[in-house]
Amino acid sequence: MQVTQWFEFCETCDAEKLRKVSDKLPYLSPDGVMRTLSDRPDSPVVTLGILKTTINALYCAIEQNYQDGSGIVDMEARGKAYRSLPSPTVDESLAFSADICLWGGGARVLGNLRRHNPDGQLGQRIHHWLTRVPSLGPFDAVALGQTVKGLRVSFASKHLRHLDPYRFAVLDEVLSLGLGYAMNPAGYQLFIDQLTHLRDELLAMGEPRRTLAEIEAGIFLLARQKVRSDEAQAEELAE
DSSP states (O other), rough: OTTTTTOOTTTTTSSHHHHOOOOOOOOEETTSEOOOOOOOOTTOOOTTTTTEEEEHHHHHHOOOOOOOSHOOOOOOOHHHHHHTTTTHHHHHEEEHHHHHHHTTOOOHHHHHHHSTTTHHHHHHHHHHHHHHHGGOHHHHHHHHHHHHHTHHHHHHHHHOOOOOOOOOOOOHHHHHHHHOSSSSSSHHHHHHHHHHHHHHHHHHTTTOOOOOHHHHHHHHHHHHHHHHHHHHHHHHOOO
């Protein structure tokens, strides 16, 4: 089973069959909580936005996102290498940005950026933005990214995520629809604030420290399932 597959099952009558495949697959329980078959009825539940999940389901989703050919590990290594540069050049900033766009499936985004920022302007603008991010909070960091014509919250936050995974994470359409965050600087600030609160809550419960980006990677898969569930229910009502 792949994380992009969608299927319905009964958590009571189909549980044993599913356990033969995996008991680590997060699913949307009828009570609205993301769970796994290895969870207990009293497993602790945490929330982000309107998403509720057991800690085990969250960690299983993080593991899946890092293992299913998403390219996150390689892209995080490139981000670490870029951060280690004492003084990145314009060309290095531009190359890092291009890698992020391609990692995020944004070949069209990269094309639009080049079209809207011709004659070397793109490199200068990306470089100016990325080198200022360390001194900026979430609201200003994503807002400054949006001043680069052709860059919106989704891909601006992808840049921030790999530039500093401890402070930033990705806010895209799936998380906006699944969790209720607005795709603007204010929505991004709220998202990061509540994601930080969730990280601190997990630490207080004795869980290992993770980056905001790691937690978001798991939340993304869980939110995508909820979005698909909502779409499936809407289709049933329309029939």
